[in-house]
Amino acid sequence: MGLMIAGTYHAEDPGPDTQLDGEFKRQKATIRNWITAEGPFPPDIARYHLYAAWNCPWAHRVLLVRALKGLDLSVSYALPRRNDQGWIFEAEGAYADPLLGVSALHEAYAQVSPAYTGRITVPLLWDRETGTAVSNESADIVRMMGSAFPGGPELCPPALEAKIEAWNERIYHSVNNGVYRAGFARSQAAYDAAVAELFETLEAIEAHLAGNTWLCGDAFTEADLRLFPTLVRFDVAYHYAFKCNIARLTDYPRLWRYARTIYAMPGVADTVRFDIYKQGYFSPSPLRNPLGIVPAGPRIDWSL
């Protein structure tokens, strides 16, 4: 992971997210404006552009909102493997940046502020009208897009907000970020704690799904949307690359059916790229995968 300091990008490992006790702590996002009718960023989808990467689970949240709401939001996809410039783009093709034509994402961040200091992350929501970024926090982007633009399922109905928040909080810590806490742990103790919490929550969700179709009862909500990117990467990436191997997703009958039900929702399968997940999570890493060899399997049938 790298870090931009006063406008200059520094490639770094372990980067700012790993503490001395070996525990991985994800830093907070730095750009947090909101799309609102009254503010400088009005709900006009044609103004906005998304910087994403297929393998990033946080960017995947935004790709899911885009798909489920049928939003006409243009996207630049970074190459799945970061290099010493972080997230990079090609000059043309599927990994080009048609908006600003940057070759590395840090160049876009430098346009937000020439002295920008912080991590260079996707997703990044861009406003072509003001030539700056709206937000680099996926949780905010999902919430603001859910309410600012019509169409698709109501992701955060006020009556369910407290339940949604409770699941979000638990799932973020132990599952979405939990897999990273396991995979990026620098000590046995940090790994043991992360992996135990992860599987405890998966077991709790498996039990919950015995009497409920969705996390918050009868309706698909933001909580389900935020769980899916981790589930869809689980068996091809986290199980092996991040040592989350107490069980596979396919070992949990209800969770596995639930994940396939989301996968079957209109537009969702188009947001998923299993081969790219493997490319990304099995990138060369001195700590985790020095030779960068990508495993061939597993073979999984996602049909319902």
Ligand SMILES: N[C@@H](CCC(=O)N[C@@H](CS)C(=O)NCC(=O)O)C(=O)O
């Ligand atoms: N808080 C951010 C986290 C995003 C994030 O950590 N993205 C990762 C990719 S999966 C990234 O861009 N990492 C690059 C880096 O840290 O250098 C969000 O949820 O939007």
